[in-house]
Amino acid sequence: MFFHKYAQNKLIRASYLADRKTKHLITKLKINQVAVINHKDLDEIAANGLIAKKVKSVINFSETMTGTYPTIGLKILLDAKVPVYDVVGASIEKFVQLSEKGIVEIDLEKSAAVFVTSDDKKVILELNPWTINKWKQIFQLANINLEYELNHFIDNTLSYAMKEKDFVLKSLNIPRLKTKIKGKHVVVVVRGSNYLEDLQAIKSYINDYKPILIGVDGGADALLENGFRPNMIIGDMDSVSDKALQSSAEIIVHAYPNGDAPGLKRVEGLGIEGKIIPSVGTSEDIAMLLAFEQGAEIIVALGTHSNMIDFLEKGRKGMASTILVRMKIGTKLVDAKGVSKLYQPRMNFKYVSILSVAALTPILAIGMINQDMVRLFQIIWLNIKMIFM
DSSP: OTTTTSOGGGEEEEEEEEOSSHHHHHHHOOTTOEEEEOOSSOOHHHHHHHHHTTOSEEEESSOSOOSSSOOOHHHHHHHTTOOEEEETTOOHHHHTTSOSEEEEEEETTTTEEEEEETTSOEEEEEEEEOOHHHHHHHHHHHHHHHHHHHHHHHHHHHHHHHHHHHHHHSOOOOOOOSSOOTTSEEEEEESOTTHHHHHHHTHHHHHHHOOEEEEETTHHHHHHHTTOOOSEEEEOSSSSOHHHHTSSOEEEEEEOTTSOOHHHHHHHHTTOOEEEEEOSSOHHHHHHHHHHHTTOSEEEEESOOOSHHHHHHTTOSOOHHHHHHHHHHGGGEEEHHHHHHHOOOOOOHHHHHHHHHHHHHHHHHHHHHOHHHHHHHHHHHHHHHHHHO
8 A cells, every 4th residue: 555654544545537528527437436637727517516426535637726717616625525636737748647547545644646547557746735715815816806807708708709790690500300399498408507406496397388408418417317308419419428318319419610520420329310510609509599590489598608607617718609699589588597486387187176175075074064054055956956947
C-alpha cells in the first residue's frame, strides 16, 4: 500500500475513473469511486450528478472555481462532504498520462496522490485541497468581477446576434418527420438547472394534455427516469444514454452548419435511423425552432438555459442564438415554472363519482333511520313519478 506509514484515516484509497468530459464520466461512474475530471468552473448540474453517484472524492485537472463568475458547483460538493482537489501545475499532458481507470491513493496529510493506472504505471501528483472558506473568498471576488463579465457577455451576444440573425430569419432545413406536431403542445426538456423539480411540477399537465415530448440530449433520460417516453430526441448525442436512444423516439442529430454530424455515427452504430439538421446555435434552440416551424400550439421550455451563468457554465461567451430564437417564437413559448403555477389539473370523473357516492352514503344512512326523512324521500319520489306519468 502506498503512503503506508500514515494512519488509515489519513488516506483515501479507491478505484478512480477519468474522463475529460464530466457529463460522460457521470454516466460511467460507480458508487464510491474517485472522479478524475478536467472541468474548469464546475457547474451545478455536474456537481449534483457527481453527488448522485456518491463519489468518494473529486480530483480536477482544471481550476474547479476560477472566480471569473459566481458558480456554486464546488460549494454543492463541499456541502455534501465530498473532498475536492485541484492538481497543482495541471496540464492536459499530465491528464493523458492516466488511463481511463485504475487505483488512486490520496494522502490527506501531504495533499498528494499516487495513481496506479490500468497498465501498472505510477503517476504521483501534488494536490491543492478546497475548503468552504476558500470557496467563500473566491465567490466574493467572482461577484465583484460580475459586472465586467456581464459587460463582456453582452458585447459577445450582440456581436454574434449580427452574425447569426439569418439562423432565425430563414427556416430550418427540417427532414420529413414521423412525429406530428402541428396544433399540439410541445414540451422541450433540457437537463438544466432545477429540471427535476420542474418536471415533477408539470407531471399532471403532461398526463392530461399528452404533449409531444422532446428530449434535448440528456433531457431524454430525464423523461425516462420520470416515467415518460420521449417522442423525439434532438442533440449532438454526446450526453444521452443508449437506453434513451433505443426508446423508439425519433432521433434528430444536430449537425454543424457544413453538415458534419459526429453524433450520427453513434446513433447508426446502435442500428437506429437518425436524421440531421445542420445549423448554428444550441441543440435546445434547434428543438424550439423545430417545434415552432412545425406548427406547435404551445412550446413549454423545461430546464433550458436562460441567463449568463447558464451559458458561461456551458462554455459559451454569449447567448445570441437563444435570444433570437425566443424573439421569433414569442408568446408561444412558456416556461415550465409558469405552467406549474397556472395549470389546474382536470378532475378525473372516476374520482368525482367515488367522492359523490361517499358523500351520499351518510345522507342515505340517516334517511333510513329517521322517519321524517323517510316521508320526505317518499314525497320526492311521488312527485318525480307524477312528472313522468
